[in-house]
Amino acid sequence: MRNSSTTSGPLGLQEACLIRCFIQKLATTFDTTDRTSHFATYLPLRALKNALVLNAICGISAQYLLRIKSLSTDAIEFEGTELQHLTEESVIQYQSTCINLLIDASANPEGYADGDILSAITILRFQEQNDVLMTGSDLEVFQRAVQHNFETQFAQGRGLEQALPNLFTPLPIFQISHLSANIAAFLVALRMEIWAVLLYQRPMRLPIPSFKECRHINDGEADDDYLWTRRVLVWCAHVLKLRFGSDGVGDRDNGYASASELWGALKAFEFDWDTRPPPCFQPLFFRESDPNQGRHLPELWLANPCQVMALQHIEFGRMMLASHEAQLQKRRLGGGELASQASEAVFLHSMRTICGLAACHPHRHEALTGAAVAISMCGKYVRSAGERAAMMSILDKLRNDFAWNVSHAVNALVNGAV
Numbered sequence: 001m002r003n004s005s006t007t008s009g010p011l012g013l014q015e016a017c018l019i020r021c022f023i024q025k026l027a028t029t030f031d032t033t034d035r036t037s038h039f040a041t042y043l044p045l046r047a048l049k050n051a052l053v054l055n056a057i058c059g060i061s062a063q064y065l066l067r068i069k070s071l072s073t074d075a076i077e078f079e080g081t082e083l084q085h086l087t088e089e090s091v092i093q094y095q096s097t098c099i100n101l102l103i104d105a106s107a108n109p110e111g112y113a114d115g116d117i118l119s120a121i122t123i124l125r126f127q128e129q130n131d132v133l134m135t136g137s138d139l140e141v142f143q144r145a146v147q148h149n150f151e152t153q154f155a156q157g158r159g160l161e162q163a164l165p166n167l168f169t170p171l172p173i174f175q176i177s178h179l180s181a182n183i184a185a186f187l188v189a190l191r192m193e194i195w196a197v198l199l200y201q202r203p204m205r206l207p208i209p210s211f212k213e214c215r216h217i218n219d220g221e222a223d224d225d226y227l228w229t230r231r232v233l234v235w236c237a238h239v240l241k242l243r244f245g246s247d248g249v250g251d252r253d254n255g256y257a258s259a260s261e262l263w264g265a266l267k268a269f270e271f272d273w274d275t276r277p278p279p280c281f282q283p284l285f286f287r288e289s290d291p292n293q294g295r296h297l298p299e300l301w302l303a304n305p306c307q308v309m310a311l312q313h314i315e316f317g318r319m320m321l322a323s324h325e326a327q328l329q330k331r332r333l334g335g336g337e338l339a340s341q342a343s344e345a346v347f348l349h350s351m352r353t354i355c356g357l358a359a360c361h362p363h364r365h366e367a368l369t370g371a372a373v374a375i376s377m378c379g380k381y382v383r384s385a386g387e388r389a390a391m392m393s394i395l396d397k398l399r400n401d402f403a404w405n406v407s408h409a410v411n412a413l414v415n416g417a418v
Contacts, residue, residue: 018061029365038184056120059094067403115181229310236317296390297356315350322346351378368398379412
């Protein structure tokens, strides 16, 4: 563990293995929305200079290796190198060092790059989400740290405040900078915030760009699937903000005069996507589900993992728009039962699509996690034993290959079977 803000000298064998583990096993999950692969290529180099980044990477890699090991009787190792001193205590020590360094960064921000801080906190929050699934309780400690970091950067006019205007602008592919680092970390933090709001049905806590900015498309960008994925995430975040509200801290103008005007714009985005989807999202292969043939989920193959994420979040947004519409109809006389039935049908269809995307891209951690979120939300509606088995196989893959606890989603499926 490196306790000073900077690192010096060569890494020890354990830390070197943990960084390689992060690059090879974990970073792709963070880089889904970033064509520059900031977490896989840039951040490990920052770990050689920045102790906060180093300890964050080592902590999540140690957690991953320990969880994988718990599924077998083998000794803890990485690519043939046995890590004799790696224990659960190691994870706690890496996290504790990060907390101390974050306290120091708050007191001495000039000694830390904004992108380093946000990237490290984002990794810690990702790790916290897995711990949450183990304990069943989410104090959202590192989520609050992400929120505080966002608010500080916006208040001081630096970091994200400077980066977000470029969120929907193509940056040079091989020109990684603190600007791209902030954008990459922001997109991961936003994705995790969306999942948390969906699971806990709480207000949005992170500031998000104006939806009007999201809808503006420049010439030559129609086929940029990475930029489209960013737009979808921001659209989904605004849908959740409309449905559950926001805590108001660091809240930003959504660009619309009223909630009804925003609602119309959000529905228009959904309609445009359904009727005129971006050409770059044309699937390689598509086949509807057919329970009689043993296919309980739709099959949809895509060329880029960011496209999978975009389509999953289109469905999350669709579910929440249906939920919001049902809530509005319940206020009208006699509309409650029909609205509930309609929203349940939308939920089931969207959950099947999300799970079908995950089943067709089983090597993508974030796609499987998206499916687990959908199952946690809607598993109680599943009545078919075959469909339930197909979803359970997705959860088994997430647990066995990525050491991700899935008990909450499993419980939702089991309760639906009763």
